[in-house]
Amino acid sequence: TNQTCIFVNFCFNMIALVMAGGKGTRMDSAEEKLLLEYKKPIIFHVIDALKNSNCFTKIIAATSSNSPKTKDALRQKGVETFETDGEGYAVDLNSALQDIDDYVFVTSGDMPFLDEDIIKSMVARFDTTNVWTSFLVSSKFLSSLGLKSDVMIKHDGDDYVYTGISIINASKITDIGKVDESYVTLDDKRIAFNLNTNEDYRLLNTF
Secondary structure, eight states, X not given: XXXXXXXXXXXXXXXXXXXXXXXXXXXXXXXXXXXXXXXXXXXXXXHHHHHHHTOOSEEEEEEOTTOHHHHHHHHHTTOEEEEOOOSOHHHHHHHHHTTOOSEEEEEESOOTTOOHHHHHHHHHHOXXXXXXXXXXXXXXXXXXXXXXXXXXXXXXXXXXXXXXXXXXXXXXXXXXXXXXXXXXXXXXXXXXXXXXXXXXXXXXXXX
């Protein structure tokens, strides 16, 4: 319910940061990846889910020169943007976190099934004593959706995949390469589906 996040915000401020500055080179498309349509541009599934969750004091999109049309579309919708160098996810995220002192809900901009209910569930699972909490889905679950990832990690003896969503206490971050990560595992299609390739986009349109 909305009450979950309203209660959370009484305890601490949390902002949402959408990573939207990638090149999307694996899509092999003239269109910027986050503007590809699935009922509406992919990026706005994420923005609208964040807004509708009522969990955040502010929503910011990290953009770059790699995605000028995405930046324009976000600004036209009144979304605040933060310009990064577009040198890669980790570098851009580290840059953005240096200017933030609150708790940050970080999400990729390419998650077409993200909705307010799963966001509220993740925020409710967050332990404020952790500096960095990353949400994982199991490799088996990802495969069951017809998806795959080249980047897996071992957790509790099984193979897991990053969803692209983390909750971070940015006030404690000086270098993301030196942070101990905590993990929450959550097998749910809404956070498992990242749009990375043309094959993913074809699959998306079969759901």
